Each structure stands twice: as C-alpha cells, then as structure tokens.
Amino acid sequence: MKGITVPWILTIVAALATLPLLTASNVVLNFLIVTLLIALVAQGWNVLGGYGGQYSFGHAAFFGTGAYVTAIMQMRYGVNAWAAFAVGIGGGALVGAIIGALTFRSGLRGSYFALVTLAFAEVLRILASVAPLTGAGVGILIALDLRPQAFQFQSRAPFYWIILALVGVSLVVVRMIEQSRFGAWLVAVRENEDAAKALGVNPTRVKFAAMTVSAAITAAGGAFYAQYYLFIDSGIAYGSWISVEALLAPIVGGVGTVLGPLLGALVVKALGELTKLVTGDTPGLDLVVYGGVLILIVAFAPNGITGLLTNLRGHFMRLRARALGRSDG
Amino acid sequence: MRGSFYAALAFCGRMLSPIILVPAVLNGLLTGAVYALVALGLTLIYGVLHIINFAHGALFSAALFAAFFAYRLLGLDPYIAAILLTPVFFLLGYGLQRFVIGPAAHGEDRNILLVTLGLAVVIENTLLYAFRADTRTVNLDYAFNVIDIGVAFLSVPRVIAFGVALVVALVLWLILTLTDTGKAMRAVAKEKLGAELVGIDVVHIYAVTFGLGTACLAIAACLLLPTYYVNPHVGNAFVLVAFTVVVLGGMGSVTGSLLGGMFVGVVESLSGLYLGESLGQIGIFVMFILVLLFRPSGLFGERA
Numbered sequence: 162m163k164g165i166t167v168p169w170i171l172t173i174v175a176a177l178a179t180l181p182l183l184t185a186s187n188v189v190l191n192f193l194i195v196t197l198l199i200a201l202v203a204q205g206w207n208v209l210g211g212y213g214g215q216y217s218f219g220h221a222a223f224f225g226t227g228a229y230v231t232a233i234m235q236m237r238y239g240v241n242a243w244a245a246f247a248v249g250i251g252g253g254a255l256v257g258a259i260i261g262a263l264t265f266r267s268g269l270r271g272s273y274f275a276l277v278t279l280a281f282a283e284v285l286r287i288l289a290s291v292a293p294l295t296g297a298g299v300g301i302l303i304a305l306d307l308r309p310q311a312f313q314f315q316s317r318a319p320f321y322w323i324i325l326a327l328v329g330v331s332l333v334v335v336r337m338i339e340q341s342r343f344g345a346w347l348v349a350v351r352e353n354e355d356a357a358k359a360l361g362v363n364p365t366r367v368k369f370a371a372m373t374v375s376a377a378i379t380a381a382g383g384a385f386y387a388q389y390y391l392f393i394d395s396g397i398a399y400g401s402w403i404s405v406e407a408l409l410a411p412i413v414g415g416v417g418t419v420l421g422p423l424l425g426a427l428v429v430k431a432l433g434e435l436t437k438l439v440t441g442d443t444p445g446l447d448l449v450v451y452g453g454v455l456i457l458i459v460a461f462a463p464n465g466i467t468g469l470l471t472n473l474r475g476h477f478m479r480l481r482a483r484a485l486g487r488s489d490g
Numbered sequence: 491m492r493g494s495f496y497a498a499l500a501f502c503g504r505m506l507s508p509i510i511l512v513p514a515v516l517n518g519l520l521t522g523a524v525y526a527l528v529a530l531g532l533t534l535i536y537g538v539l540h541i542i543n544f545a546h547g548a549l550f551s552a553a554l555f556a557a558f559f560a561y562r563l564l565g566l567d568p569y570i571a572a573i574l575l576t577p578v579f580f581l582l583g584y585g586l587q588r589f590v591i592g593p594a595a596h597g598e599d600r601n602i603l604l605v606t607l608g609l610a611v612v613i614e615n616t617l618l619y620a621f622r623a624d625t626r627t628v629n630l631d632y633a634f635n636v637i638d639i640g641v642a643f644l645s646v647p648r649v650i651a652f653g654v655a656l657v658v659a660l661v662l663w664l665i666l667t668l669t670d671t672g673k674a675m676r677a678v679a680k681e682k683l684g685a686e687l688v689g690i691d692v693v694h695i696y697a698v699t700f701g702l703g704t705a706c707l708a709i710a711a712c713l714l715l716p717t718y719y720v721n722p723h724v725g726n727a728f729v730l731v732a733f734t735v736v737v738l739g740g741m742g743s744v745t746g747s748l749l750g751g752m753f754v755g756v757v758e759s760l761s762g763l764y765l766g767e768s769l770g771q772i773g774i775f776v777m778f779i780l781v782l783l784f785r786p787s788g789l790f791g792e793r794a
Contacts, residue, residue, distance in 0.1 A: 216600055218544070218607065267783045271599050272542040276733055277782045283730060284775045401726075405611060412604065445618035445722075452611030459601050459608070460594035 165419050167336055174329040181318040190317040194389065196430040197324040198382055202403060203410035203422035204331040205379030210408060211417035212335075212344060213371040214351030215270075219278030220379050220407040222260065222285050225398035227253040227380030228387040232301040233294060242312035246384045253380020254373050256285075261372030265365045270354070279404070286399035300394025303387060312388045320389055327385065328423065331378050336419050338374070347371055348417070379407065402448075409451055413458050415467025424466050429454065513642035514759045520648040522755020523655035524714050528728050529735035529747040530659060531706035537742025538679040538699040541599070544606040545586075547729025548613035549704055553579060553711035554720045555617060561628050561715070568628070569650070572712035576705045583704025588697035617722035625721045633716045651713035658709055659748050662702070666744070675699055679742065727771075731758075734778035 181190060202224055210216050231249035234240040240248065260281050269277055289295040307313045314320060338344040346367045349357035354364050383403075387393050406429070414425025432454065433447040440446050462469050528550060535543045553575065560571035590609065595601040635646040666672040677685040678695045686692050718724075735754050739746025754774060761773030 214600070216603055218603075263779075263783055269782065272603060273782060275544075275603055276542060276737075277779060280730060280733075280775050280778050280782070284772060284779070287772055287775070405607070408604075408607075443619055444623070445615035448615035449612050449619060452608045452613075452615065455608035455611070456590070456594055456605050459604050460596075463596070463601065 164339055165336065167333055170329065170332045170336060170419070174325060174332070177325055178322060181321055187317055190321055192430065192434060194317065194321050194324055196426050197321070197328050197423075198385060198389075199406050199410055199430060200423040200426035201324065201328050201331055201385070202379050202382035202407045203414075203426055204328070204335060205375045205377070205382065206407040207375075207411040207416065207418075207422045208335060208338065208378065209368075209371045209375035211411050211421065212338065212347045212351065213368055213375075215368060215372070216275050216408065217278040217375075217404075218275040218408070219280070219282035219404055220375075221399045221401060221404040222278065222282040223253040223257055223376040223379040224383035224386070224403045224407070225282070225285060225289065225393075225395075226256045227383030228393045228398045229289065229295055229301070229383075230380075231384040231387045232303055232393055235303055236301055237294070241310070242388065243310070246312060246388065249384035249387070250377050250381045253383065254377035257376020257380075258369070258373045261369045261376075265368045265372070279401075282399055282401070282404060286395050289399055290395035295395065298394070300392060300397075303391040305391065313391075324385055324389075327381055331381075332419055332423070334374075334378070339419060343367070343370065351417075405448075405451065409455055411465070413454060413465055415465030418465075418467045421465055421467050428466065508641075510763070514763050515756055516642050516644060517648075518756035518759030519752050520644065520652045520755070521759065522752035523652040524710055524751075525728070525731050525735050525754055526748045526751025527655045527658060527706055527710040527713070529732040529739070529751050530662060530744065531703035531710075532729075532732050533736045533739065533742055533744065533747040534662070534706070535700055535703040536736065538675050539587075539602075539696055540679075541602045541606070542733075543700075543703070544603065545609035545613060546703075546707070546732065547725035548610040548617075549579075549583075549725070550707045550711060550728055551617055551720075551722055551725035552613055553707045554715060554718075554724060555621065556708070557711045557715045558626055558628060558720045567630070568712040568715040572709050575708040575712060579708035580701040580705040582701075584697045584701035586704070587700035588693065591700070592693060592696060614722055614725070621722060623721060623723075625719045627719045628715055630716050645717060647713075647716040654709065654713055655751075656748075658706065659744060662706075663744050665702075671695070671698060730778065731774055734774055734781070737778060737781050 180193060184190070202220065205223065206217060206220050227249040229249075230252035231242075231245045234245035234248050235242055260278065264274060264277050291297055295301065305313070307315055309319070338347070346357065346362045349360070349362055350364045350367050357367075358364055383398065386397075410425035410429055411422045412425065413428055414423065415421035429451060432450055436447045436450045458465060464471070528546070532543060532546050535541065535546075556575055556578070557568050557571050560566040560575065561568060564571075566574070586609065591602065591605050594605045630647075633647060636643040637646060637649065664672075666676060674685065674690045674695050675698070677688075677690060678692055678699075682692060685695075731754060735747055735750040737750075738753060739748070739750030754777070757777060758771070758774055765773065
C-alpha cells in the first residue's frame, strides 16, 4: 500500500523537533503548539471521518471530555497531572465508545450521524455549563504549579516537544491502522458498507472501534489544551469551534491520508494568522475565512492538498515520460 | 422533617395544578408554532433535496438581523417587513442552492454536509464581525400586550405568530398539492431521475425548494422579533430545536413538522417549568437523541 512510511514519519517529527532550537520567539512557538494541537485533534477526526467515512460534527464531545476529566481529576481529586492526562484520554475514549455504540447500533449514517454527534456535543456543553462538578458557568482553573511533574513548564519549548510527540504517536498509529486488516475493513465500510458486509466485515464493530480510537486521539488534544492554557469552560471545551477545526484540517489536507491533518492544520492556521495580520484581531473574521476555505476545497479540490500534490506529480511524471519519448500517446 | 415533607408534597401538588399547567401548555404551543415554521423550511429542503441544511440556523440569525435593521433603519414594523423580506430571502435561498451549494457539492451527500456547514460558519461569523456579539432587541408598544382567555394570559404577538405559522403551513401545503411547481417538487422528491427524464428542470426545482425553505425563515424571524432578541448565534438555539422537530415529525412531512413543532414547544415549556430554564433545553436534546436512536423515521413519518 502506498503512503508515507514510519521511518519517514519519524524523520519529519525529528526535523520538527529542532525548531525550538532555532527560535526562542514565544509567538512562533505558540503558533506551532496550537497548530500541532489542531493537527492532533484533526487526526482523531481523520480516523473515523477520513478512513471510516463517518463525518462527525461533534468531535468537541471528545475534546471537551479529555479537557474536563484532566482538569477535574487534578483540581477536585488531587490526582497527579500526568495521571490525570492519561485518565482524560481514557474518559474521552469511553465517551466515544458510548456514543459509537448507541449511534452505530441504531444504524445511523450520513447526515443522521452528523446530526446526532452534534447533538451529543451540545448536550455535554449545556450539562457542563450548569453542573457544579465542571465549575458550571465559571469553568475550571488549574492551579499554577510550574514543575515538570505537574505537567507545567517555565518555557513553551517542553510543551512543544510534548505535543509534537503526541502528534508523532498519532501519525504512527494511523499509519499502522492504514496497513492493518482493520484499516482495510474501515476503508471497505467507507466505500460501500453493504458490500463490505456481504464480504464478512462487521460494519458496526469496525465503526465502533474506529470511533473509540478517534475519540481517544481527540481527547488527548483536549487534555493537552487544559494543561497548556490551565483554564477551560463549557464554551471552550465543548464549543462547536473545535468540531469545525477537527474536520476542517483533514479536509483541507486530504481526508484519509496519514499526513493530511498535519498539513491541513498548518495551512488553516497559517491562513488564520494571515487574516489576523491583514485585518487586525477582529472576532469572527478568521472563521469566515475557514468557512470559505471549506467550501472552496470541497468545490475545487475534494481530495485536499494531498490530492492536489498527487495530481501535480502525476502530471509531472507524464510530462517527463513524454520528454523521454516513452509517451503512451 | 415531617413539615418539610408536607411542604414538598404541597409544592409538587402546586406544580401539577391546572392553574400553572394550562398556561404552560398553551405558551408551549405558541412557541411551538414558531419552531414549526423554522422546521418547515428544513423539512421542505430535506424532503426534496434529501440533504440536511446545516446553514439553516445561521440563515435564521441573518433573517432576524434583517428584520431588526428593517425596523431600526427603515422604521418598518416587523409584520410589514415580512412582506418585503420573504421574497428577498426566497431569492437568497434560490441563489445559494443554485450557485453555491449545488455546484460546490458535485452531487455528493458528504460534500453537501460540508458545504452547508461551511456556509453556516461564514454567515454566522460575518454577522459576528459586522455586528459584534451584542444582543439587540426592538421596542414595540404592542410587544407586551396580552389577552385574557380565562384560563391564561396569552401574549398578543405570540398569538399572531401562531396564527400566521398555521396559515404559512397551509399555503405551503397548497403550493405543494395544487401548483405545477409543487407537483414538480414532489416528483423530484420521489424520483429525481424520472423527473429529469420527463423534462423537469431539477436544478431549478432544487433552488426553488431551497428558496421556499429560506423564505419560511424570514417569516419566522419577523414573527419572532417583537418578543425576542437578536445576536449572531441566536439561530443555533433554534436550529437544533428545528432538527428535533423535523426528526420527530418525519423528515419531509409538512403536517409532521407542524405537530412536531407544537409538541417540542410544550415539552420545552414543561421541562423549563420543572427543571429550570437552562435545563429545559436539555429536555429537547435528550428527546432528539432518543428519537434519532430509536425511531429515526419520526413519530409520524414513514421509514427514512
């Protein structure tokens, strides 16, 4: 199977890891951290949406759960931050498993699936905005404790390396899924669920597993967010903004590819920064650009940047073949 | 101990007494009519195009802003603005489907989802950028008028909204049953390819349907404005309710969405009464999820 191999992934990650040595600028590092965070969340979406073809409009449900569980474990139960981080990922995966079991067992597909995921995220958002456990309307502040064992650091570089490592792990995991039997089943379900079923694939089970993995990856992003910003509330954690970013990046970069989400996150975030640079920091305008990009990509480059690159390479190869006189006509 | 028990019992008794229950149900029905109108647009679009229009909520916010500025800048009473805004929003909807959603989606369901989501993001944030997150209201002297029907006081603008919503539903039904365009819409809904083969301009019918659905939003916005507020996110609250209504009523059914709208209005009103305002919304979402999970064809509809 084509695609990027694990050594290549590791090379890219290693190259990216040197960036903090080149610049000490907090603005640049912050941009890179946020971009990688979106890439991680988007990679989660990509497992289910890109490979499985199930477009979720409510990945905020997993992001928010990861963030809230991490914060609640630390602030309410005094759990160590690193352990809380792991529990947060588990919590997100659990929510994914529950929603997946409910929706796929009732055979929801396409628009219905998108709708019900959106509704789940909304329910969680409203619950979090009233429940005392989640700090209701005030949100949760994680107490400042600048020690590595508390998952807090003086500078931004360690945060960068951590989120980069998480992205690296997610890339390798997705590459392994892509090459596994499970990945083949997942793509089969995406292409034609009934045909896959006829060949002995259990679509419900495959989608359920994909949703759990997807939720876990996205929840890791949420847990990291809580640790990086030390504050969350219901609008941040379960807000629709993250659901949109989670699907935008893979669609821009190329759905169902290993590097698509990372590439897409880079482009989308760079565009967002560019908009801010041109127009000043006005609320809403960067999102207008995101929405426009989403429509344009769907209209003109349905396979995203990766698709465009493949087309270009094909074009180039044909040109070269012709130049070498081996043209097929 | 015993005292508080009796107090709680008396409290429950009061909550269930008709003096509180009847007005709550009636008010729920009135609110439900507006929900039904928003949902009518959604269900019409779903019924013919077989797509869920995720931009519906953002378009509703836009309609409310349009009605607001018609009042603020032109001094038009919302009820009069409706006459102007309905054709404007019909054209807007027509144009969006014909020139944006249709061409961009290449006929693929997943793409339509994404394009309407993209539109929602663009519209909502353009509103946010242009008008900020401030909440605006209009001051109309009749906004607080009530009529006493014996068992309850009902707000006049909401009674008007109820009446107009019923009329709009009737008109839509007549359009669908009697006119040639309506017949073409039903033909496209049933069998797109067949309709194309007998010479129906499917692209045009799609755009007309989308236009009609959007026009419903303009009417709903004008009916709602006297008793409600405007901000860039206001449509979101309605759109999930509208989804619930549509799913309850059966996707694509006009009667279904009318009944579904009233039902959801009553459920919201009652759960707001017993659980408090913010949890009243939860009642709707939980109902929505349960219906989607266990009866996606709706309570009144056929198999989706």
